[in-house]
Structures are given as C-alpha cells and as structure tokens.
Amino acid sequence: MLKITDLKAEVDGKEILRGINLEVKPGEVHAIMGPNGSGKSTLASVLAGRDIFKVTGGKVEFKGKNLLNLIPEERSREGIFLAFQYPVEIPGVSITNFMRAAVDEHRKHKGFDPMNASQFLRYMKEKKALVELDAKLEGRAVNEGFSGGEKKKNEIFQMAMLEPDLAILDETDSGLDIDALKVVANGVNKLKTKENATIVITHYQRLLDYIVPDIIHVLYNGRIVKTGGRELALELEKYGYDEIKKEADKRF
Amino acid sequence: MTQTNIKNKTFADLYSGTKDFLLPNIVRKKSTNLFDKIKLPNNKTENWRKFNSDSIFKHNYKLGKKLSVETKDLDSLSFFEPSGNYVILVNGFFHSGNVKNTDLNNNIFIGSLKDAQKTHSEIISGRLNTQNTETENYFSVLNDAYAKDGAFIYVPENVILDEPIYIMHFIQSDNGNIFSQNRNLIIAGKNTAFKIIHTYHSLSSDFSFNNSLTDIFADEKAQLEYYLFEGEGNTAAHVNNININSEKGSSFKSNIVTFCGSVVRNNIYAEFKNEFAEVNLQGIYMPDKEQTVDNFIEIKHAKPNCRSNQIFKGIIDNKAVAVFTGKVFVAKDAQKTDSAQSNQNLLLTDYARVHSRPQLEIYADDVVCSHGSTTGQLDNEALFYMKTRGIPEKRAKTMLMKAFLRDVTDKINVTGYREYVNFLISKRLKGQSPESLCSVKVCPSC
Numbered sequence: 001m002l003k004i005t006d007l008k009a010e011v012d013g014k015e016i017l018r019g020i021n022l023e024v025k026p027g028e029v030h031a032i033m034g035p036n037g038s039g040k041s042t043l044a045s046v047l048a049g050r051d052i053f054k055v056t057g058g059k060v061e062f063k064g065k066n067l068l069n070l071i072p073e074e075r076s077r078e079g080i081f082l083a084f085q086y087p088v089e090i091p092g093v094s095i096t097n098f099m100r101a102a103v104d105e106h107r108k109h110k111g112f113d114p115m116n117a118s119q120f121l122r123y124m125k126e127k128k129a130l131v132e133l134d135a136k137l138e139g140r141a142v143n144e145g146f147s148g149g150e151k152k153k154n155e156i157f158q159m160a161m162l163e164p165d166l167a168i169l170d171e172t173d174s175g176l177d178i179d180a181l182k183v184v185a186n187g188v189n190k191l192k193t194k195e196n197a198t199i200v201i202t203h204y205q206r207l208l209d210y211i212v213p214d215i216i217h218v219l220y221n222g223r224i225v226k227t228g229g230r231e232l233a234l235e236l237e238k239y240g241y242d243e244i245k246k247e248a249d250k251r252f
Numbered sequence: 253m254t255q256t257n258i259k260n261k262t263f264a265d266l267y268s269g270t271k272d273f274l275l276p277n278i279v280r281k282k283s284t285n286l287f288d289k290i291k292l293p294n295n296k297t298e299n300w301r302k303f304n305s306d307s308i309f310k311h312n313y314k315l316g317k318k319l320s321v322e323t324k325d326l327d328s329l330s331f332f333e334p335s336g337n338y339v340i341l342v343n344g345f346f347h348s349g350n351v352k353n354t355d356l357n358n359n360i361f362i363g364s365l366k367d368a369q370k371t372h373s374e375i376i377s378g379r380l381n382t383q384n385t386e387t388e389n390y391f392s393v394l395n396d397a398y399a400k401d402g403a404f405i406y407v408p409e410n411v412i413l414d415e416p417i418y419i420m421h422f423i424q425s426d427n428g429n430i431f432s433q434n435r436n437l438i439i440a441g442k443n444t445a446f447k448i449i450h451t452y453h454s455l456s457s458d459f460s461f462n463n464s465l466t467d468i469f470a471d472e473k474a475q476l477e478y479y480l481f482e483g484e485g486n487t488a489a490h491v492n493n494i495n496i497n498s499e500k501g502s503s504f505k506s507n508i509v510t511f512c513g514s515v516v517r518n519n520i521y522a523e524f525k526n527e528f529a530e531v532n533l534q535g536i537y538m539p540d541k542e543q544t545v546d547n548f549i550e551i552k553h554a555k556p557n558c559r560s561n562q563i564f565k566g567i568i569d570n571k572a573v574a575v576f577t578g579k580v581f582v583a584k585d586a587q588k589t590d591s592a593q594s595n596q597n598l599l600l601t602d603y604a605r606v607h608s609r610p611q612l613e614i615y616a617d618d619v620v621c622s623h624g625s626t627t628g629q630l631d632n633e634a635l636f637y638m639k640t641r642g643i644p645e646k647r648a649k650t651m652l653m654k655a656f657l658r659d660v661t662d663k664i665n666v667t668g669y670r671e672y673v674n675f676l677i678s679k680r681l682k683g684q685s686p687e688s689l690c691s692v693k694v695c696p697s698c
C-alpha cells in the first residue's frame with residue numbers, strides 16, 4: 001500500500017529526513033517511536049503533503065501512485081488520513097460544515113452524489129457513536145476551545161467519517177487519560193479492516209497494549225535505525241533510547 | 253442640462269437655477285458660507301487623507317433627476333417585501349412608499365421628507381439640522397445646502413413593529429454621469445422597537461456620485477436596529493453621512509454591509525445625549541480591484557453609563573484599499589463608560605492595503621475602553637488542516653473567509669435580508685467580481 005524509499009526532506013535548508021525506508025502492507029499496523037525531534041511528525045507531514053517541507057530525494061508510492069505528485073487534498077481523497085499531533089482550531093467553521101465539505105469532496109472523487117442533509121446527519125451520528133464523541137461538540141467550531149483529549153477524539157471521529165486506507169496517527173495518545181485512551185484505541189480498532197493500514201506514532205508502550213502493532217520502527221535523527229516486533233517497545237520502555245542512539249551515531 | 257466639473261467650479265453651479273431645497277434658506281445660507289472655510293477634501297485634508305477624491309472629481313456630473321424604477325428591478329431584491337412598509341427613492345427623490353394597513357392607526361409616517369415638512373413640521377423641526385459632528389465635514393454641509401428630498405420615518409411613542417421598514421435608494425441615469433443627494437430622517441419615538449433596512453443600489457453603469465445624509469434619533473428607551481446595505485455599482489462613489497442621537501436608555505444597533513462602490517466613505521457620528529444608552533456598530537466590507545472603502549467613526553460619550561461597541565471586518569482583494577478610523581471621545585464626567593472597538597482585516601493579495609487607526613480620547617477615569625486592530629492573511633495552518641481532509645484550496649479559503657465574517661453576518665436579525673447578504677457574500681468569496689454582483693438583477697432565486 002505504502003512504499004517509502006530513501007525519502008529525504010528539509011525545512012529552511014535544514015535536513016530533517018535523511019533517507020527513510022518503510023513499507024506498509026494492507027492490514028498491517030506499524031508503530032513509529034523515537035526521541036523528541038527525531039522527525040516523526042515531519043515524516044507524517046511530508047506524507048500528508050505539507051509544503052513547508054521540501055522533499056529533496058527519494059520516492060513515495062501509495063496504492064501504486066506517486067504520492068509526492070499529489071496535492072494534500074488529493075492525497076486525502078486517495079485515502080491518506082493524518083491525525084494531527086496538534087489539531088488546528090478553526091474558529092467560525094462548525095464541525096458539521098467542516099465534515100460535510102470533506103465527505104462531499106471524498107464522495108465526488110469516488111463519483112458519488114453528495115449526501116442530503118438527513119443522510120449526512122445520520123452518517124455523522126453513527127460515526128460519533130463509534131468513537132464515543134460527545135454530541136455537544138458538533139455544533140461547535142472545529143477544535144475551538146476543545147480540551148486536549150477532545151481534540152484527539154475529534155481526530156479519530158474525522159478518521160471514522162473519511163474511512164481512509166492509510167491512517168497516520170501522530171501521538172494521538174498524548175494528553176489522554178486512561179479512559180479516553182481506551183475509547184480512542186477502541187475506535188481505531190473498530191475501524192481496522194484487512195484492507196486498510198495504520199501507522200501509529202507514539203512515545204508510550206501503553207498505547208500499543210490497545211492498538212497492537214505488527215511492526216515497530218525507531219526513528220532517530222531522520223532515519224529508521226531499528227525495526228522489530230512488539231518486544232522492541234518493551235525493550236525501549238525499559239532501557240530508553242541510549243543504546244540505539246549510540247549505535248546509530250556510530251553508523252552514520 | 254450642463255455637466256459641471258466640480259473641481260474647477262463648485263456645487264453651487266451645479267444647483268444654480270434649481271429650487272425646492274429641504275432646509276430653510278437661513279440655514280442653507282449659513283452652510284454655503286461655510287464653503288469659504290472648508291474645502292473639498294483632498295489627500296492633505298485631516299481625516300480624509302486616504303479618500304480617493306481624484307477618482308470622483310475627475311468626472312463631470314449633472315444632477316440626477318426624479319426618474320422611475322420598474323417593478324421588475326425590485327423583484328431581484330429578494331429581501332424586499334412589497335406589501336410591507338417601505339420608501340423608494342430615486343436620485344434622492346421620493347418615488348413611492350407604503351404603510352401597511354395594519355400600521356395605519358399607529359400614526360407612523362413612512363414617506364418623503366419634503367412632503368412631511370408640510371404635515372409633520374413640529375416633529376421635524378429641530379431635528380433636521382443638528383450639525384452635531386465634532387469635525388466639520390464638507391459633505392454634510394453640502395447636503396445641508398442643497399439636498400431636496402429623502403426619506404422620513406417616524407415611529408411614534410410605544411409602537412413596536414415586527415416587520416422591517418425598507419428604505420431603498422436607486423441611482424438612475426437617463427444619460428451621463430449623475431450627482432445626487434438624499435437627506436433622510438429617522439425618528440424612533442420613546443419606547444419604540446423596530447428595524448430598518450436601508451439599501452443603496454444603482455440601475456445604470458454611468459459614473460455617479462451620491463452624497464447621503466441620515467439623521468437618526470433614538471428617543472428614550474427606543475430600540476432601533478438599522479441595517480445598511482451599500483450596493484451601488486462599481487462606477488459609483490458614495491459618501492454616506494450618518495448621525496445618531498441616543499437618548500436615555502435607548503439602544504441603537506447597526507450593521508453596515510459595504511458591498512460595492514468605487515469609493516465609499518461612511519461618516520458615522522454617534523452621540524450619547526443621555527445616560528444608559530447603547531450604540532452598537534458593526535460593519536463588513538469586501539473591496540476588490542481598485543475600490544476604496546473608508547469607514548470614519550466618531551462616538552461621543554458625553555454622558556455617563558453608556559456603552560458603545562464597534563466591530564468592523566474586511567476582506568480586501570486585489571489592489572483595493574480599506575480605511576478604518578475609530579474615534580472614541582469620553583467626556584470628563586462620562587464615568588462608567590464602556591467602549592470597545594475592533595477592526596480586523598484579511599488581505600488576499602500583496603497589493604491590498606489597510607489603514608486602520610483607533611483614536612481614543614478619554615477624559616474620565618472610571619471607564620473601560622478597549623480597542624484592537626489586526627491585519628493578516630488566511631491562516632495557513634487551518635488551510636492545510638482542511639486540505640488534509642480532502643477539501644480543495646478554493647473551497648477551504650471560502651469557508652475560512654465566511655467564518656471570518658460570520659460573527660457579524662450572524663447578527664443580522666432579519667432572515668430574508670441575512671440570506672440575501674450571505675448569498676452575495678458566498679458568490680463574492682467564490683471569486684465572482686463585485687461588478688457582476690452589484691447589479692440589482694442578481695439574487696438567490698433569479
């Protein structure tokens with residue numbers, strides 16, 4: 001589904017991704033871990049199409065297409081979803097209108113007519129129930145005045161609405177209390193199918209108890225320096241990144 | 253009729269040989285004498301520096317005549333209710349009007365100010381020439397000197413109207429460029445509550461220059477909502493002078509949509525004549541191309557315990573210019589004044605310009621006065637976020653711009669009119685130029 005080859009990217013002339021290689025197949029869950037500032041969010045942003053990051057090398061193939069040739073809205077319609085580490089507040093745009101526009105555009109892309117108002121509200125209600133989003137939020141402006149946890153839940157709600165092929169969840173667990181964490185993980189698991197894939201970026205083993213990854217990668221200094229199974233997360237929890245960093249610093 | 257170049261001659265020449273002026277000759281004489289003292293503003297005149305007078309006065313004008321409008325031109329103004337209370341004016345002259353049968357026994361007056369001088373002289377006297385602006389204004393003096401007619405709205409004590417009263421003004425040229433003036437008087441009697449929708453349109457594409465003056469009186473405990481729509485075409489210049497007199501416990505809420513016009517200058521002056529009154533001024537403007545929209549606001553807190561609030565928001569496209577001056581004067585004994593002002597602008601291009609100037613002059617010590625002004629571009633973070641949900645750039649921008657204006661447009665308390673305004677804003681924000689939207693033939697159901 002996703003094949004990243006030797007991806008390099010910079011911002012303001014500063015190289016941040018220094019050659020990423022990663023392959024994600026349908027049905028898989030990958031976790032990306034790594035110290036602060038290692039480039040995890042940058043990788044997510046580059047995949048979503050944020051233009052402040054300049055891709056200076058490498059290839060990204062998504063469902064057989066050259067992803068890097070698509071603008072962000074096309075990537076979304078093709079099936080990429082990024083749950084933001086810091087969801088953006090949009091004063092004056094209600095969640096309902098926001099999602100209406102998004103769902104419309106996704107349907108148009110697939111050749112479907114827009115839903116009528118009542119169909120849409122029914123659809124929204126169904127998805128809200130799935131991720132246990134508070135009903136009071138829908139009339140409010142997107143993320144405006146939301147608590148940290150509400151913002152993260154709202155990301156998962158949007159994911160449920162758009163049913164992506166590849167979801168990238170950037171620290172969706174940070175700032176969540178244990179109940180909210182379970183709700184969010186539960187939502188993600190319910191949305192999981194054999195056809196879609198998930199990349200979870202996290203600092204904590206705790207999330208991985210609920211969203212169980214097939215493969216774990218460690219990103220450090222703009223490179224994936226280690227890849228392993230579930231046991232890698234437990235190892236990191238115990239020993240931290242010191243060993244991996246030292247080893248990587250020697251290699252590069 | 254001859255065409256006069258105002259730069260070389262004077263407005264007096266334009267009006268020479270005509271008669272039937274509104275104000276008594278004694279007042280008019282005083283006004284015309286003032287022209288020795290105040291000159292047509294140019295880019296060096298204080299408070300008028302950004303006013304693009306050249307673009308107005310490079311044309312020759314003749315006086316607009318008393319012409320007719322066709323009812324089909326009104327059809328497209330979807331907010332208008334022909335069975336409701338209304339006055340229609342053309343080039344400043346009364347054209348037609350209606351008072352609903354059910355309102356006849358309320359003794360309300362909705363019609364020509366010129367006519368009302370005969371029937372309502374007592375009510376009108378003393379309210380026609382208040383000349384209360386702090387800063388002498390050439391155009392209000394000009395209106396005093398030569399205005400011939402306009403709308404008079406009088407709602408006597410204790411009358412409450414649910415439906416809005418419409419004042420609709422049309423610029424219409426038979427041939428050539430038109431100069432016209434209208435003089436309006438709105439009296440909201442004690443304990444009244446009603447709404448006015450005051451709109452300006454043009455029916456021809458010749459150049460026009462319209463100098464309007466509206467005196468508004470909110471008597472004790474009156475509650476007046478005043479919606480102003482400036483929709484004269486993009487070959488139209490409009491100077492709109494509005495004077496608000498607020499009596500004890502009154503509430504005046506206005507909402508100004510400046511949608512079209514080559515140069516639009518709003519001179520708004522509000523004075524608290526007594527305590528516990530409230531004045532709320534909101535405005536939006538969306539100039540494009542080479543348009544200039546210039547809002548000049550003066551609020552005089554002469555008495556204690558009054559509240560004023562200004563919120564003006566603009567989206568400035570292409571090479572357009574927006575000017576905002578918000579003066580708030582708080583007299584020494586106007587304690588417990590509560591005054592807020594905010595001007596926010598979105599620039600859509602590198603050439604668009606904004607000049608925003610708050611001016612607070614405060615002589616009382618127990619007051620709350622705030623002001624803020626921001627000028628910026630659309631939020632790129634928000635745009636990216638929306639795009640990652642599949643929303644294309646254009647649609648996302650439109651949504652963000654609408655959202656920016658929403659807190660002002662949402663406060664329009666007349667459904668049909670709000671829908672009309674939102675319809676035009678949507679079209680405009682989707683990229684349709686004002687020229688094509690300022691025609692009265694554009695409407696939600698046309």
Ligand SMILES: Nc1ncnc2c1ncn2[C@@H]1O[C@H](COP(=O)(O)OP(=O)(O)OP(=O)(O)O)[C@@H](O)[C@H]1O
Nearest residue numbers: 011012016034035036037038039040041042043052
């Ligand atoms: N817009 C930007 N301008 C300049 N530098 C940036 C920008 N965005 C990211 N960086 C830098 O790139 C590096 C990687 O940042 P990134 O946000 O990808 O890290 P991260 O792995 O997600 O960290 P965290 O775990 O703290 O979220 C950091 O050094 C950061 O300062």
Ligand SMILES: [Mg+2]
Nearest residue numbers: 040041042085
């Ligand atoms: Mg990050």
